[in-house]
Amino acid sequence: MRKVFQEELKKVHDDLVEIARLVSEALNRAVEAFSSADVELAQEVIAADARIDFLQTAIDEKAIEILALQGPVASDLRTIVGSLRMSASLERMGDLARHIAQLTRLRYPEKAAPGSLEKTFARMAELDKTIADELVGLLDDHDLERTTRIQAANAEIDELHAGVFRAIANPSWTSSPAAAVDAALVSRYFERFADHGVSVSRKVSYLVTGEWDGDNTSS
Amino acid sequence: MRKVFQEELKKVHDDLVEIARLVSEALNRAVEAFSSADVELAQEVIAADARIDFLQTAIDEKAIEILALQGPVASDLRTIVGSLRMSASLERMGDLARHIAQLTRLRYPEKAAPGSLEKTFARMAELDKTIADELVGLLDDHDLERTTRIQAANAEIDELHAGVFRAIANPSWTSSPAAAVDAALVSRYFERFADHGVSVSRKVSYLVTGEWDGDNTSS
Structure with missing residues (x-):
């Protein structure tokens, strides 16, 4: 029984890594479509999002089955509940890649972003x-140094995001x-x-260390 | 033991109703602050969001404790897992009310919306x-007719939302x-x-009927 249980936990782990990999791929392709106004690629990203949604449902069903049949306790229980939460965040990350692709498709054949912000968006991307990338690695190897890099990237994105709003509000905005x-x-x-990436990385940290450093994610 | 378990399930139920009530209150006050550019009220909404976040954490901890100590199965298990998901959606609804309040504060003493869209936003609000309101009721009494009204309201909001984007893209836009x-x-x-309201209502439907009608919520 114990061996079956460990195999089932392993399966949930592998599925989480796989969903993160698909999200990474979706983002890469959405960014490529967005920056080059490639409507066919955008279309592919939109279609591929269904696979991420499907995988999230599969992880959740597996997790609920484990809860029902194995009655896990302590750290195993937290791993399962953590997986339910991480799969939800990863699925939303997939949705956001899809939103970028949808905006690309909506504006085609125009580019979806004004040229003055092209460099900013390239850096954010x-x-x-x-x-x-780091999230795929983190979910797989639990190397917590990755969370530091994820948080640093997030901090820079927050600054760039604020800069975009300042640029739009500036009288020199001409678009x-x-x-x-x-x-x-x-x-x-x-x-x-x-x-959402930071949110997932914090959940991994929590599962690894047992310590919670807070989560300021908001929708 | 069984009696303790039922009491604990009841506590989770009551907390979900309470969080929904707080979300409803937050939205009502955020809308009031937004429409009248009332910065003090906006400030109160922002501060009160911490209580919603706190309650979500409390529900989640209670649910995990029940999973660990009671090993619920079948419909009780789905109720607990469903509560974890619903609390997350309700927390995000609270965040959205807070975002409306934050935008109100940011633009004060100006109103945060152009006058031309005032009626549209009043209707969306x-x-x-x-x-x-219907969500508070639904979580409490499980009357599924409420889900129909929630979905109808959501459909009208989707149309109004599309209309806002059309208005902005229109050459006659002067702001x-x-x-x-x-x-x-x-x-x-x-x-x-x-x-998110529709998403929560679907989870309640699922718990009541055992049938899933799909969920197109995206972030």
Whole structure:
């Protein structure tokens, strides 16, 4: 029985790594579609999100089955409940990649962001990619130094996000109101993606160390 | 033992109703602050959100304790796992009310929304209030007719939300780009609030009927 249980926990672990990998891939492709106004690639990202949603449901069902049949306690119980929460955050990260792709498709053949913010968004995308990569690694190897890098990337994104809003409010802003809205939304998608990444990394830390350092994620 | 268990389940139920009630109150006050540019009221909404966050943590800890000590199965297990998920959605609804209050504070002494959209936002706020009220009732009495009303309100909000984006993109839009961004964000907060409300109502339906009608909520 114990061996079956360990195998089931391992399966949940592997599925979480897999969902993180799919989220990382979705973000990479959404960013590529967004920066080059590639509507076909955007379409693929949108379609692929269903696979992430499916995997989240599978993880949740597996976790509930383990709770029902194995009655885990202590750290195993926290791992299972933690998995339910992490899968929800990862699924939302997938949604945010999809939102970037949807905005790309909506504005095609135009680019979805004003040229004046191109560099800012490229940097935000780079930082989100780092977060997504580190998250795949963290879920797999539990190396907590990764959480430090994730938090540093998130802090830089928060600053860039604030900068986008300052740029839009500045009298020198010359693009249209609709372009301002697009820029604000994309900036928010990047920022939310990073926030959820931090949230997942904190849950991993908690499971590894037993200590909770708080979570300021908000929706 | 069984009696203790039922009492603990009842406590989780009561806490969920209480958190929904606080969310409803937060939304009502945030809307009032937003529509009248009342910065003190906005400040109160922001401060009160900590109580919602606290209550969510308390529900989650209680649920994990029940899982650990009682090893619930079947419908009781689903109720507990469902509570974990519902508390997370309710907490995010509280965050969205707080976001509305924060935007109000940021723009004070100006109003945070352009006058041309005042009626639209008033209607969206009214619909969100309905959703919040019905949710408190639904969590308490499990009367599933409430889910129909929640979904109808959500559908109307989705239409109004799309209308806001059309208004901003229209050449006749005369407010500033920054005002366009504020309008888009507030509209999104109202829309996300409704979406999370639908998500919670679906979880209640599922617990009551055992049938899942899908969930299209995205972050």
